[in-house]
Amino acid sequence: MLDATTARKPAHAAADHPAIKPAKVGVLLANLGTPDATDYWSMRRYLNEFLSDRRVIDYAPWKWQPLLQLIILSKRPFTSGAAYRSIWNTELNESPLMTITKQQTAAIAQRMQDMYGDQVVVDFCMRYGNPSTESKVQAMVDQGCRKILFFPLYPHYAGATSATANDQFFRALMKQEWQPIARVVEPYFEHPMYIEALAQSIERGYAAAEKKPEILVVSYHGMPKRYLMQGDPYHCQCQKTTRLLKERLGWDDTQIVTTFQSVFGPEEWLKPYTVDHVAELAKQGKKSIAICAPAFSADCIETLEEINEEIRESFEHAGGEDFLYIPCLNDDPAHVDALSTVISENLGGWATPL
Incomplete structure (x- = not known):
């Protein structure tokens, strides 16, 4: 008997019809991003992507880009790299934001497993840097996610945070042949x-x-x-x-x-x-x-x-x-409970609690 993760052809399909995986629901958490390392070129790549976003800096490109490329990105990678080195998680060779986001994702994934079993897939992406939004949308599609709940991890809406994360998510969907149904979680600043x-x-x-x-x-x-x-x-x-x-x-x-x-x-x-x-x-x-x-x-x-x-x-x-x-909420159990509740509220009609 085929298990829940096995791809198979639809009933009555032609012999050459591609196999289709059982439909799942994806929950994609999104945060701002992080450089891959603290050296000059890693910092420059990250800052270039971040500061070239028109949602972040809305000056006309003809005016902003020469200043960014010739002056800001010649100097700022050094100072930003030094700042990151002062907080870098040297044991895992990653930024604290990356470490904490992984912890949050693991905790929320466990909550979703407890609530929905194998119906829901949980992962995370970054607006800038890695893992990219596009790569994680593709990974969810490859796992059979026919519906994706996109959750920007910003309590408050801002064009430079929530909106640009949503922009990137929808750009990723534009590249899909069979586009998943999508929902976006609204800001939870008053939850x-x-x-x-x-x-x-x-x-x-x-x-x-x-x-x-x-x-x-x-x-x-x-x-x-x-x-x-x-x-x-x-x-x-x-x-x-x-x-x-x-x-x-x-x-x-x-x-x-x-x-x-x-x-x-x-x-x-x-x-x-x-x-x-x-x-x-x-x-x-x-x-x-x-x-x-x-x-x-x-x-x-x-x-x-x-x-x-x-x-x-x-x-x-x-x-x-x-x-x-007083540290951010990070993976504090009360925070994980809050985020998991917000997700559950937004999964109505998409996933059935066990």
């Missing part, structure tokens, strides 16, 4: 289980701190203010996450503040800037602060290097004393 997982991580961080922080800085990745004015909902969604988190923790406005990090280029970005605001807090007499980064589903260069090194230094140089970084 009760996501808020609960965030709150629990903060409560654990505060409970373990030697000195209770005077204020929690909730730092989100920034974007040009112009994007907000053009209709991108990211800023509003970030503000709502902070409000829901504050309400869940039972705090008032003096105990929590929203800021934005990772400013790049000459134009104005969403404010207040995290790196400046933590220094201002120190000057105002706040000697002990905590900081978390809810927009990141996994710790990465922007959290492990930028927050825990650059932003920490800004606070301490301005007179701050106690700086507590």
Whole structure:
């Protein structure tokens, strides 16, 4: 008897009809990406792909590309490579984002196995670098996935994150002869289980701190203010996450503040800037602060290097004393439960729970 993974010809098909694998449902998790290594050329390839994305940098190519290719990519691979080396997982020879995404995928795959058995295939891809979105879509098709649920691992929608991940997913589908049916998971910035997982991580961080922080800085990745004015909902969604988190923790406005990090280029970005605001807090007499980064589903260069090194230094140089970084949710069981619930909610009608 053929097992559930064996390809076979449809009933009454001609002798030369190609075999078809039993239909499955794919769940494809997507994160931003990572360089393959920290050397100059690996960094340059990664940065070139990232900074050439019109969703990320929307300047006219005739103006932006000469600047990028001749100046930025001549220098930035060295500085970015050094930053990555400071956080690199040398044991596995990969970035922490890669390590954590693999852990998340394995944990979610186990949840899906428990809920749906062999009906659902779980994998991950990166928008930039490897494994590419196209390669993972192809792998799912090869495994017989006739339906794919695409899940950008960004709680908040932004054109430069969610939208460009979706763009790449649909580009990959365009290359398929027999195109799978597709769904895309909407942002989960206000999902009760996501808020609960965030709150629990903060409560654990505060409970373990030697000195209770005077204020929690909730730092989100920034974007040009112009994007907000053009209709991108990211800023509003970030503000709502902070409000829901504050309400869940039972705090008032003096105990929590929203800021934005990772400013790049000459134009104005969403404010207040995290790196400046933590220094201002120190000057105002706040000697002990905590900081978390809810927009990141996994710790990465922007959290492990930028927050825990650059932003920490800004606070301490301005007179701050106690700086507590609360890690991203990563593969915390409450986070895996939240993501698995979101997936299950989006698989309605596609997969039947056991």
